[in-house]
Amino acid sequence: MTDFFNEMTADGAGAVREHYRAFDDWLRHQPPERIERKRAEADLTFRRVGITFAVYGDGAGTERLIPFDTIPRIIPAHEWAKLQAGLAQRIKALNMFVHDIYHDQDIVRAGIIPAQQIYQNAQYRPEMQGISVASDIYAHIAGVDIVRAGEGEFYVLEDNLRVPSGVSYMLEDRKMMMRLFPELFARHRIAPVEHYPDMLLENLRSVAPAGVLDPTVVVMTPGTYNSAYFEHAFLAQQMGVELVEGKDLFVDANAVYMRTIRGPRRVDVIYRRLDDDYLDPLAFRADSTLGVPGLLSVYRAGRVTLANAIGTGVADDKSIYPYVPDMIRFYLSEEPLLHNVPTWQCRRPEDLAYTLDHLDRLVVKEVHGAGGYGMLIGPAASKQEIDDFRRRLVARPDGYIAQPTLALSACPTYVESGIAPRHIDLRPFVLSGKTISMVPGGLTRVALREGSLVVNSSQGGGTKDTWILEE
């Protein structure tokens, strides 16, 4: 797999792309020791500041750093403009889709999406049927994973509409780059991202229940052992709101309150960072102590806003993903601006047959999988692995989708052997409230192992700063 698009030099051997020239010129004049020293400095700072993520099942209190790469990913303004328009379009349609699913289901009746795809979806919440949510917004915060296959060819890999993580790394990576290489910021016009928390707070306030003039917003975390705890604490601090756990909240007289040292205080908007299943033991998992008994009833009465809305996951499933372009056409009467990756749905017999015939060339994913687990990367798999996966596929075809292995673009990255291209993706964060907004850029994740396409932090991926260059 050497045939990939290089963000800096396009085909790998060609001239440096225009928007990378100033950086390339700078990089040529840096002694490698300086970059290495800066990287060590970054690691030390990240550890001292405690920008870590908890690792599950790896002994109590284990915290790891996500490797930080000092070489930025640079995107020119015209490419970002295209991405931004495509993202706004996509998230708008997805919000309309979730609203439709929990109301009239026009898209099902129009024959575009089979009803069973909705009702058999593990993330479908019958409790939400017919319920109105503030401003009809469901995915208040979306993280959309985007990869590039070639010049101008962006593909959406996944729409994360539940509790997408990573925005704190986007902000901390920028802070770190400004600290390590201030001279680069003098040489480039780099669009700022630091106002994200302000935009998020404004967005959350804009979707408060009707009639609440000065809403109290909180961030809700499952607790310190959660892998994204740093991010939860960070966002609460940056927005200047309380970081609450389930046990800090209670329901009384059809309202949600938090327990403070001065007694109960009403809460209007909850940016919750735990899944539907754990929100309310009376409605969902009874064994969970992370949630708030009775929360769902207050929510259904429209007296508290949850961001993201309950049941939003029905739209970010890998089995719904193939229909997003059709959703855009159906709800907006527009052609999609961003591509989907061609997808075979193994629940269809002809798609399954094709997949089984081409396993060595495809990526096969579990419909409900996440974090890079439970997938087969055909070209990199052994015969044994392919045979094993074939059996799993035949036994439960509706649990899988297949996609061609895209030649993910790569970006120069500082690795042990020096600077070498490594595959990357991009997760911009899209906010939906009264309007759709986003800061320019997102989190660039990088697969640090040579040839690897898996960028997840839980699989050893790293991150790097993402620059949108202003013109």
Place this chain on the structure above:
Amino acid sequence: MLSRTADHLYWMARYTERAENTARMLDVAVQTAMLPQSAVDTEQAWRAILGISELQGAFDAAYGTLDAKNVLAFMVSDPANPSSIVACLTAARENARAVRGVLTTEVWETQNATWIELRDRLGANLDADPGEFFDWVKLRCHLARGVTLGTMLDDEALVFIRLGTFLERADNTARLLDVKYHGAGAGATHDVLTQREFYYWAALLRSVAGFEIYRKVYRDSITPARVAELLMLRADMPRSLLACMEQVVANLKAVRNDVSAGTERLAGKMHAELQFARIEDVLAAGVDETLGAFMENIYALGNGISRDFLVPLGA
């Protein structure tokens, strides 16, 4: 402020203070052990260390042999002992992490850096120079307190940090004094000390950074009665019971709520008793009895604070 947030701040401060107190106590014990003394005295001194934290049972069950090496292992690096330095600094850091958004960046990074450095230091040769390690712990705790005062907004968060600090400190001073009075035996209240008794009381003063203060305040020889007066009744002695209770009363008043009147009353009563007591009265009533009652009240006060502010107030 969330009740849980106040709870984490309070315990962050208590554990930081406890780590410092454990280090102080062990530091003095290690130094005292270098003086010529009988094997029985040595063992008694180490047993007293365990007595202060009410940990004899836990120690005997886990270690058996009572010697310097075992007591140090138990009190420095045993995570199962809630008063060990490792357990305290880890708990302080965990509480800080839970509310890192409420702390200033400097306060959080100080707690976190202490915890990171602690693991490296434990790996080093602690046995060769325990004093250096205890100095480091004391310095880090001084730093934690200083960075808190130097950077935090003077609001409710700081109040709960102070409440934790002074409640823990009052408890610790009372325990130290109590055990020393037991250890010295009834005869030690006489005024002319034997050489052994002198070192004994000097060590107690050093463990609360009070040796030089004693000289400054009394300009006289060391007597148990004056030590008791200094550590119980002097408002200008930063680790005395009276100084700690003054802080507890003032900070409780700052966060007074609808249900905290009873707790405030108890704190005020404890404060007044110390404020208006004379050392002659304390000696007449018995230092043991006075300290025993004080420690019971501190325990009740801690429960009161938890109930009124920290433990969920309910619907």
